Amino acid sequence: MKYVSTRDAGRAYSAPETIVKGIADDGGLFVPSSFPTIDKEFLASLSEMTYPERVAKVLHLFMDEFAETELLSFTEKAYSRFDGDPCPVVKIEDGLYVLELWHGPTFAFKDMALTLLPYLMVESKKKLGVDETTLVLVATSGDTGKAALEGFKNVKGSEILVFYPEKGVSTMQKLQMVTQEGNNVAVVGVKGNFDDAQTAVKEIFTDEAVKAKLKEKGKAFSSANSINWGRLAPQIAYYISSYVDLVDCGEIDLGDKVNFVVPTGNFGNILAGYYGYKMGLPVHKLIVASNANNVLTDFFNTGKYSVKRDFHKTASPSMDILVSSNLERLLFELSGRDTDLIKKLYQDLKEKGEFTFDLDLLDNSIFEAGWADETETKDAIYNYFDLDDVTFDPHTAVAGSVYNDYSIDTEDDTPTVIVSTASPYKFPIDVLDGLTGKREKDPFKAMLKLQYESGVDCPGELYYINEKKILHTKVVDKDKALDAVLDFAL
Ligand SMILES: *Cc1c(COP(=O)(O)O)cnc(C)c1O
Numbered sequence: 163m164k165y166v167s168t169r170d171a172g173r174a175y176s177a178p179e180t181i182v183k184g185i186a187d188d189g190g191l192f193v194p195s196s197f198p199t200i201d202k203e204f205l206a207s208l209s210e211m212t213y214p215e216r217v218a219k220v221l222h223l224f225m226d227e228f229a230e231t232e233l234l235s236f237t238e239k240a241y242s243r244f245d246g247d248p249c250p251v252v253k254i255e256d257g258l259y260v261l262e263l264w265h266g267p268t269f270a271f272k273d274m275a276l277t278l279l280p281y282l283m284v285e286s287k288k289k290l291g292v293d294e295t296t297l298v299l300v301a302t303s304g305d306t307g308k309a310a311l312e313g314f315k316n317v318k319g320s321e322i323l324v325f326y327p328e329k330g331v332s333t334m335q336k337l338q339m340v341t342q343e344g345n346n347v348a349v350v351g352v353k354g355n356f357d358d359a360q361t362a363v364k365e366i367f368t369d370e371a372v373k374a375k376l377k378e379k380g381k382a383f384s385s386a387n388s389i390n391w392g393r394l395a396p397q398i399a400y401y402i403s404s405y406v407d408l409v410d411c412g413e414i415d416l417g418d419k420v421n422f423v424v425p426t427g428n429f430g431n432i433l434a435g436y437y438g439y440k441m442g443l444p445v446h447k448l449i450v451a452s453n454a455n456n457v458l459t460d461f462f463n464t465g466k467y468s469v470k471r472d473f474h475k476t477a478s479p480s481m482d483i484l485v486s487s488n489l490e491r492l493l494f495e496l497s498g499r500d501t502d503l504i505k506k507l508y509q510d511l512k513e514k515g516e517f518t519f520d521l522d523l524l525d526n527s528i529f530e531a532g533w534a535d536e537t538e539t540k541d542a543i544y545n546y547f548d549l550d551d552v553t554f555d556p557h558t559a560v561a562g563s564v565y566n567d568y569s570i571d572t573e574d575d576t577p578t579v580i581v582s583t584a585s586p587y588k589f590p591i592d593v594l595d596g597l598t599g600k601r602e603k604d605p606f607k608a609m610l611k612l613q614y615e616s617g618v619d620c621p622g623e624l625y626y627i628n629e630k631k632i633l634h635t636k637v638v639d640k641d642k643a644l645d646a647v648l649d650f651a652l
Contacts, residue, residue, distance in 0.1 A: 163224050164195040165391065168494040169505050177225040178286030181279075181392035182296070184385030185367055190504070191491050192391045197440045198223035200402065202416050205443075208406045213248050214238045216406070217278075217399040223441075224395050225282075227289060236281035243267050243277050249400045251407045254550040257577045259413070260558075261404045261422075268338060269585035269621060270480070271431060272309035275388075275396040280313045280320065282392045283384065287319065294382045297651055298322040299366065301359040301387060303427055304335040304480040305584065307349065308342070310386040315344030322386070323348045323650050325359040328637050331479050333605045334588050334624060341630035348650045349634035352643060355473055357485045360387070360428075362643035372644065381651055388430025389487050397434030402443055404579055414577050419446035421578040423565040425557040426450050426458060427481035429488035431581065436492060439528060446576045450531040451564035453478045453539065453557075458486055462531035465521035467511070477539055477556040477592040480584070485511075496523045534563035542566070543596025553616040555584040556592050586612065587624050 164174040169190030175183070180192040200223075208216045214237035221237075222230040241248045245265045252260045266273025283296060298320060300310045307324040314322040326339060328351035339349045352359045366372055367383050376382060388394055401422065408414045422445065424432035432448055439445040452458050454474040461467040469484040476482055490504060497503050497520075510517040534542065539556055542563035546552050554562055561580050568574070586593040590608035595601045597615050602608040606628060613620045638646050 163198070163226055165192045166195050167191065167501075168193055168490050169501055169508070171499060171501050177227050177391070178289045181282050181286040181390065182290060182292060182382075182384055184383065184390045185364070187368070189364075189368055189508075190501075191389055191488070193491055193494055194224060197437065200442045205402070205406055205409070205416060208403065209410055213403060214241045216403045217241070217396055220399040220402055221395055228285065232285070236278055236285070240277035240281060244273070248274065249403060251404045251579070252552070253413065254546070254552050257575060258550075259404075259408065259577070259579045260552060260582045261400065261579050262582045263400060264555075264583065264585045266309070267312050268305065268308040269588050269624065270305035270309060271581075271583040272305045273312075274400055275393045276306070276309035276313040276386060278396050279310075279386060279390070279392045280317045284317065284319065286392075292382075293319075294377070294380050296320045296384050297376065297381050298384050298386050299363050299647065300324045300385070301356065301363040302326045302331075302339075303356040303483055304331040305588075306387060308335065308338040311339065311342045311344065311347055311349070314386065315342065315347055317346070321346045321381075321651070323350065323647060325350050325352050325363060325643060325646075327351075327355045327359055328353055330355050330475060330482060332589050334590070334627070335479070337627045337630075338624075340632050340634045341627060342633065348636075350643075350646045351637035352640050353637065354640035356483050357469075357473070358640040359643070360485060360487065362640055363387075366644055366647055369644075372647070375648070376651060379652055387487070388428055394430060394434055394437070394488070397431060398437050398441070401435045401438040405443055408577065408579075417444055419444045419576055421445070421447045421449060421574070421576050422581055423449040423451055423561045423568075423578060424581045425478065425481060425561040425583055426452055427483040427486065429458070429486045429492065431583065433488045433491055436495075436528075440495070445528060447530050447574070448528050449561075449564060449568055450529055451561040452531070452533040453481050453560050454533070454535050455482050455484060456533035457484050458489070459531045459533040461489075461519075462524055462529055465519045465524055466516060467519065468516035469511070470515045476536060477589065478560050480557060481560065493519060496527060530568060532564035532567050534560045538563045540592075540596045543593055547597055547616070553586045553593065553597070553612075553618050554582065555586045555589050556596075557584055558582040559596065585621065586616065586618065587620050
């Protein structure tokens with residue numbers, strides 16, 4: 163399988179190259195040159211397999227440079243770090259299911275790919291004969307940072323530096339990152355929001371002078387954000403796997419269509435669902451759920467993408483994003499792989515803060531989009547608990563709220579999977595507030611109360627995090643991110 167850049171289809175890359183490079187030299191994102199297809203036989207063949215076997219099978223379709231047995235050895239190691247089934251599908255009503263993606267080491271869906279990416283990275287370098295040290299640069303809206311740190315800590319030949327918006331993440335998210343141990347890690351707060359951190363990182367990535375300096379030191383950048391194909395590809399597997407699970411337990415027949423509702427920020431999770439659909443997974447609708455930063459809702463409903471709007475800090479901080487990186491990959495597909503158009507759109511975005519895409523192409527796609535404000539999010543936490551006995555974190559609650567609106571508006575009764583992206587214990591204050599209407603300021607007290615109210619066990623790793631030493635205290639202005647990188651790397 164070969165890959166091309168969304169901004170230049172002329173040059174082909176191998177899967178290991180895309181993983182090691184992270185982003186194309188022209189600033190575009192790597193996409194498969196075509197999509198492998200899956201049919202009913204393929205889906206049926208997954209039925210008896212374990213999750214690591216399913217992921218290896220799906221990945222092999224995209225990464226034939228790796229033997230399937232090799233991929234399986236990676237997926238087995240990666241998913242052994244999960245507590246039980248890595249992605250259980252839980253039925254909450256007739257025709258309504260929750261795909262829980264947060265049973266990994268850091269309690270958010272980022273673990274689904276970031277436990278695996280280091281293995282793919284190390285092996286890709288071997289295959290390419292690259293012996294430079296990989297400097298993994300990460301911008302996080304809260305959850306990627308910790309998951310990437312856990313994945314890459316103490317991995318030989320790798321160093322990892324995470325930038326997070328200093329005031330833009332939850333207390334638990336921040337504690338998880340600033341207490342990170344490991345001999346090759348650094349965590350730096352940025353005075354700004356996620357978009358500032360992401361923009362800074364993207365610019366550093368493509369800065370030729372900086373790259374040359376690193377090279378002198380025997381180092382090269384890569385990315386663990388969902389711009390990296392090695393992040394995205396493993397995410398396709400859980401869409402396919404959850405579908406197979408629904409067939410296996412008799413909830414749907416093989417070939418029936420389903421909807422997925424996905425709480426969305428950088429568009430990486432839902433894009434993986436779209437790729438599953440492109441491969442042949444029977445999907446009716448992909449429902450894009452946003453919080454008050456509803457730039458994607460407006461985009462899907464009008465064709466206009468504009469970041470000239472207020473930035474809102476919400477109870478679902480991992481979706482507090484205005485520049486949604488992976489949308490570029492979707493527009494590449496919807497425009498018929500028109501690299502000139504993509505270049506122009508992203509030039510417009512950079513220069514004017516907005517672009518306009520053909521609304522007909524969006525209307526004819528399988529996407530629906532909606533958003534939930536803070537009150538609706540809180541109400542959804544309460545209502546889903548009350549009616550379905552399930553405790554949603556605020557991100558998943560955004561999806562739950564958007565799905566409610568969608569099902570009332572459309573009366574669509576297609577079986578639907580709500581993709582649940584984090585443990586409620588990463589956001590105990592807001593979840594408790596949703597359930598009880600009371601705000602407990604101390605997150606640790608909130609955890610205990612939440613355990614009592616919800617009956618869901620609190621993970622010890624989060625409850626006892628206060629006993630860990632704070633190891634990372636550096637905070638920089640957003641225009642000083644490069645200095646922090648050079649400090650760390652040189
Ligand atoms: C990252 C994240 C999201 C958004 O995922 P994208 O791939 O950026 O769209 C949603 N919920 C949680 C809990 C997250 O950590």
